[in-house]
Amino acid sequence: MNVTQAFKLALKSLRTSKMRSFLTMLGIIIGVGSVIIIISLGNGLTGMVEQQVAKFGVDQIMAYVWGRGDGSTMQMDPEEMYGFVESHPDVFTGVTPWVGAGQGVRLGSREFEKTGIYGVSEAMYRPETRTTLDGDTLASGRYLQYVDVAQRQNVCVIGAYLEQEAFQGDALGRTLSIRGVPYTVVGVLERSSEIMEEGRSDDRVYIPYENALQLAGSRTVTLYQLTAVSRDQAAEGKRLLTEMLMDRYQDSEAFYIETMQEQVVMINTMMGVAMAVLVAIAAISLLVGGIGIMNIMLVSVTERTREIGIRKSLGARRRDIRRQFLIEAGTTSAIGGLVGILFGCLVSMAIGSVVGGMLISGLGVTGVTFDAVPTLSSVVISFGVSVGIGMLFGYLPANKAAGLNPIDALRSE
Incomplete structure (x- = not known):
């Protein structure tokens, strides 16, 4: 059995039990959607800060x-x-x-x-x-x-x-x-x-x-x-100013110097850490989704034991059976990932318009926008992670299916 046939069988299996398939994907959908939403809102906040700083000038x-x-x-x-x-x-x-x-x-x-x-x-x-x-x-x-x-x-x-x-x-x-x-x-x-x-x-x-x-x-x-x-000369200006004030006071506590560029870096670093923590929390949903896929695949192996025995008796090898179940697990998580990406993009745009308006109004600034738009890299990574989780958690059920004895499997009712 080639990859295309295995993929078609996976889709057929998902269509056979639509509600069970949806519930299996739900953890992946929520996890991927949450990651997309958090990254989008973080990008919007970073962009708003950069626009505000650009009004001042980084020099x-x-x-x-x-x-x-x-x-x-x-x-x-x-x-x-x-x-x-x-x-x-x-x-x-x-x-x-x-x-x-x-x-x-x-x-x-x-x-x-x-x-x-x-x-x-x-x-x-x-x-x-x-x-x-x-x-x-x-x-x-x-x-x-x-x-x-x-x-x-x-x-x-x-x-x-x-x-x-x-x-x-x-x-x-x-x-x-x-x-x-x-x-x-x-x-x-x-x-x-x-x-x-x-x-x-x-x-x-x-x-x-x-x-x-x-x-x-x-x-x-x-x-x-x-x-x-220029922006590049700001660092040199800080160095010269520091030297002059140190010569004058001989005490680093007597003054404090900071460039606008340093403020931008500090703000972006703080937001990056906060986003990483939030993404890690949201990623727990992906773990839960992976466990759900493993659970449903184990059930699927039990339900299709006789089918596995027939295929083995007709010459299917262990790796063929393993690949079939891995592709099925990967397909389930991939579809869940695509739905999660769509869900995350729609929700992030809706929340972004509300949160952006509240932030701009609350901070009392004009001339800036809040665009909660996910980056292409975050979408690709989220999709790749969702497929990877499906394959990872689907390996144990796939390996169990591949290891079944054909004679025992054929005796299964």
């Missing part, structure tokens, strides 16, 4: 400088950081200090208690893309310029929430009060969140960092956001 370097923490002259002054960046034009393209100045925005008698005030420099903005280093897009007006920062002018760029709530969508050229000082709105950022609420990402005011330092009553800047010439 960025975040430097947290705490120094000795005693307010001594050893603290890093912004001018020193500017000088360091300018001395390496082949590595860095710019740097902006980040200064948090708390809250305190007013318009007339109305106070916006949760509006964050942040001090940055003109390097925070990329004119070629009209976006900030944080991925925000300039909707109207202009961003802070060098002259604003150098002369500490009382100008600001505000978020979409503040423009809508304070100025009913017409903020350019208008004035608001920041800690009792009037600031003129020169730019408005595009809405970046699905939900605009007080205190969220769209409820911010950006002013020159020197002004923010004055409001904060300090000369200490703990966060610098640098941009490298």
